[in-house]
Amino acid sequence: MNLSSLNWNSLLPELVIVATSLIVLITAVVGKVSRVDRIARGHALAVVTLIGLLIAAGLTIMQLSQPASDFMGMVQSDALSHYLNLVILLAAALAVLLAWDYLGRFTYSFSEFYSLLLLAVAGMMFLGKSTELITLFVSLEILSISLYILTGFNRHQLASAEASLKYFLLGAFASGFIVYGAALLYGDTGSTWFSDIAANASGGFLTLAGFALLLVGFAFKIAAVPFHMWTPDAYQGAPTPVTAFMSVGTKAAALVALFRVLQSAVSAPYETWAWALAILSLLTMTVGNVAALRQTSIKRLLAYSSIAQAGYMLIGLVAGTVLGLQAMLFYLFAYAFMNIGAFACASLLESDDWSELQDASMANARGLFSRQPLLATALAIFMFSLAGIPPLAGFFGKLYLFDAAIDAGWLWLALVAVINSVISAYYYMRVVVVMFMEAPDESTRVRLPIPDSAILAIVIAVLGALLLGILAGPSFASLGQAVVAWRF
């Protein structure tokens, strides 16, 4: 084996992220600084992180039209992984903007935070590229372990520590299933490469059990019902920038990895697994939406909403066609903008009192429009987009997904999804009604002054949600051209 034959170039974006992460981590042990300087140093580290993310995004865009298989076929760079990288890097950059001001309220461990965030990004990027079981497992663990720590980063607040514990226990449990499934597939085929697994699978009990266990593990990571129990707690307790990042990044990476497993490692016809996915999707969107109806905390409401959104995105996998994949990627972009935007607004409604649990409760948003008209309008745009109201990105995302489902012969699933969208409109609109129709009182609470970095994140998210909606046709078509090049 020759190191130079491994084609390092195609892993450049990931390597840049890992290098940035290490640089940021090293600053934690260099020199002692006073408390005032620490905040300034935190901002400098955020800038370094953003630069790393931008370079990685630039490299990804440069490689956009160059599919490559490297490291003896352990990783595959193609349109799928490039677009996934862009979604993840976007989510991470917006999360850094949110953390800019937010983080300083409870910790001075800036280097650890940004370093772990970058490691999670690297794990997600590798996960989307992996075409081999060991690579898949390692990248999944890199992202999960980083996120367990990030979830509990506000460790003096009980909610954050509790969220981290619950996420950790269930996440480690899910890892056990994934690795057991991987072991059974290895035993069945004698190889951990997806292509060998597809070629040599016996189709007997070992194959079936292996894939079923992998699916259970992925369902945990995507937060699909009935494996979603950790999601509301972890999302509510985690620091809001972390919630915003992981609700988008983990789902995106796990969905793409699952798609890759189903497309390139399964030799059985796609329909065999599409049924299991269809049921998962049906349960996920229904339970997520129904549970979101009675939430009083905006953060928890968004957590249940993100479960439901995972259900919609699974439709793209159920269809399993070019159109389905294209729709799923489009939805991931739309979801990154609208969901992180919504969490960004929620983070501004939190009180400074960490002993309070309902720190972004619905009451805090009461009459927000008369206090902060722009913030209320932005949050309303995100809510409309998540509910799927034209002409916003969320509407077209859903339209393409449902269209892909009907096109692939899953009419009933598309109908269920439409009914679910109607149910979801109720709780999204409730937030809007509280902000616009009710009068502000003493419970209305906005963190003032609103930091510039948060404003920037919200503006980017609003522009993304609007432009992806207005330019839905061209952007969907350009995604299509890249995806069609992918082998099916």
Add this chain to the structure above:
Amino acid sequence: MTIPLTWYLILSAALFAIGLFGVLARRNAIAILIGVELMLNAVNVNILAFWRYIRPDDPSGQVFAIIVLTVAAAEAAVGLALFISIYRTRRSINVDHLDALKG
């Protein structure tokens, strides 16, 4: 006399099931973590048995087992740190007592 592969697989499946039971039945976070570790090590038995009986010529089975061990160690380190952090504020790591987040 050699031990057939099936015996190893049964042992591994039994260990995995015991670990699974531990995760589901125990309420102490450390006991749950032990259950998870048991599950991961059951998988290691499985992987090594498969490696020895199916592909002894190819080292990827051994590599897989070492990586699973490493990940289990990293997970234990993070988990125990978390438990200590929670124990300091709550004086308990019983998961039933952690009920601040619900709904």
